[in-house]
Amino acid sequence: MTSIAQLAGGVAHHLDNIFSAISGRTSCLLEKESNPIYAARLNQIASASQRGTGLARQLLAADHH
Numbered sequence: 001m002t003s004i005a006q007l008a009g010g011v012a013h014h015l016d017n018i019f020s021a022i023s024g025r026t027s028c029l030l031e032k033e034s035n036p037i038y039a040a041r042l043n044q045i046a047s048a049s050q051r052g053t054g055l056a057r058q059l060l061a062a063d064h065h
Contacts, residue, residue, distance in 0.1 A: 005062075012059035019052040 026046045033039045 008059055008062070012056045016053060016056040016060065019049045019056060023049040023053065 023046060026042050026049060030039060030042045030046070033042060
């Protein structure tokens, strides 16, 4: 059971890093985007990235219990 928790924690940590990169790049693109259609799509990506970050952090929190 401990091995599974450690694996889940490691995966969650890597996912958090990936989502952080996506979020950062999306924020940069949104600052420069003037087309409302593209801005809306970027906001969808940002929202999905935030949900992924939340899930990864829940997994990390569960690993520490």
